[in-house]
Amino acid sequence: MSEKKSKSKNTRSKSARAKSVSPEQILSFYREMLLIRRFEEKSGQLYGQGLIAGFCHLYIGQEAVVVGMQSAIGEGDQVITGYRDHGHMLALGMEARGVMAELTGREGGYSKGKGGSMHMFSTEKNFYGGHGIVGAQVALGTGLAFANAYRKNDRVCLAYFGDGASNQGQVYESFNMAKLWNLPVVYVIENNQYAMGTSIARSSSETQLHRRGASFGIPGFEVDGMDVLAVHAAGTKAVKHARAGKGPIILEMKTYRYRGHSMSDPAKYRSREEVDAVRKQSDPIQMLKAKILDEEITGEVELKAIDKEIRAQVNDAADFAVDSPEPDPSELLSDVLV
């Protein structure tokens, strides 16, 4: 992938983009993004009812990033991220029930209720968390990639982090080692414009985060993170780059979160108009829906049916999460050591 090609991505025609993606894949992108959207709306609702506690960071608005990236990796590739992790787990195919039951702190959750929103894992799906310390997942993900290189398998690690984490020192310590040893890692920066309440302009001397690897010799590209097909295309190239032994690569996803940083965010640092404009003009789900109808991939009725099915799935997950018992008191002191 060259800088030149990446820069020209916005000029590529829609039909050219669609060629590499089948109608079935487009519909599955739609379904996965919708699942995340509805799941997160339901999480917000359960939080409002007091059934979910603590910190709860919703992924609404950023769905195209994980769904597009997920479609770019293969069996055995690893994924690691920070605390805004619900979407990543659903995109990986982890059960909505298990994720929601972890949010409610119940026995049926992925961590048996002991981790919570920010701390879930699935060794089966190669999901390495869910990390609550901003930037930690970048060093850890570089270590997962180190293990791939050590074992000489051809697996790639996707390490997701936000614009906020981009200012943590360990990110650059990791960049340095990843390039020094040419580790197979794709750094996916989810630039949703706000680190909690601080806009990127107020926090960063270099706001074009894809350039942040330049002094290490790591190539970086800006991607429209609201366009799942653009993410899919960029992700596919980046994963190929890393898998080919060319070392790390950075993708900066320009995206946006509609909700607050966490549930108790009064969102006074940005205007309602700003949020509405993104929702109306570049919502990842609405944009894909328009494309699906425009290109007659399927019809309104079929999309309604998908919507209904997803709502049922999310309601089922919520019921499961509310009905699942609290962890047994014996769990208090288990799993401290092996």
Add this chain to the structure above:
Amino acid sequence: MAIEILMPALSPTMEEGVLSKWLVDEGDAIVSGDILAEIETDKATMEIESVDEGVIGKILVPAGSQNVKVNQVIAILLEDGETMDDVNEASIGKTNSEKAEVKPVTDPVADTQTADVISTSGPNTAQMTTPIAVELAADTKMIPTTVRDALRDAMAEEMRSDDDVFLMGEEVAEYQGAYKVSREMLDEFGARRVVDTPITEHGFAGLAVGAAFAGLKPVVEFMTFNFAMQAMDHIINSAAKTRYMSGGQMSCPIVFRGPNGAASRVGAQHSQDYAPWYGHVPGLIVIAPYDAADAKGLLKAAIRDPNPVVFLEHELMYGEVFDVPDVDDWVVPIGKALVRREGVDATITAHSRMVGFSLQAAEILAAEGISVEVIDLRTIRPLDEETILTSVRKTNRLVTVEESWGRMGIGAEIAALVTAGAFDYLDAPPKRVHQVEAPLAYAANLEALAMPSPERIAEAVRGACYV
């Protein structure tokens, strides 16, 4: 079926709030994401967004209402084709309040712990898979070995038998180790398994933890544990806590090792004993060996252990020579203290270099007719409580020795243990010997004044014995 819109909680502690303003009217069609109303608490004003689609059928709580309880139904949303006539108003609020009801929380602490148990090791000691020490035959050959070489031999043996084990750190490969602990390892194992890192403690500690999550068994050398302060977040938040946070799914088989404690005349930033810092953390195993046999046997056990291990060495011990048994696979079990010298008048507990000082103190005291038992803790966490308590029940006096500062230290922990577990046996209050409460000075006289010495330990024992 009509959807009940509930008063949301803005935080886990919120019980009620003010519904200050409605932004929709009855009859309005809405979609997901539309703002329905504004609510206020003493901390913030927030907007309620709609999760569902439909038509506002009825507003049940008017704008300006105070003290609206969380989970109270504030409006009814009608779905396709419904009217308010379809809604049984008598049943409003019934389903949700049932669902929202959280079961009473049982008190897990009361169920699982009794008040008189003080357990630093927690319940996992029994489950811990520690190798059993090799029984030594009477004619076992002993080989005089430096602590430095014993550590190297331990790593090399484990790396020969398990390809997942590798060493990484600053200057471990081409430089042969800042303290020559990894001497000749690069020649034998190559750059894939003996990895020189940049000076980047936070980064390579995190990278190694990630590699351990993936199933490798990294041995991470810190040039000194003083530099591990930069990496502490990964040692504690990533390595120690992840197994618990994952409900037992994840493992982190890693060893963090390197010199710890005061060296000689290197100033405050290079002279500190971190045993109590790491000993505080559930999810870690903390080892601090004294002699070469333990350095080798415990490091081999640490590398094989499936848990994160902090292995605290001592720069001033690297060159000391001790006998190491010449057996095929010399492994010392984790969590077992060693009585280095038997005695009847007082018990001294110590770890690492302070074991040697304590043995010297015992010699001084023997000449005065005081018989001292010296316990080498070997493992700081889990602490071998039984060996300590058994000794104190015999000697009736306790003196703890450590290089770290006293406040909240290992000695404080052991004094609490003994006070709780052998109170009736004590003939004197426990005494603690430790570094004075100041950063370590560079000046030779001040440095010596700050640290424990054999004479200072002997003096503490005399005090405990009232002589």
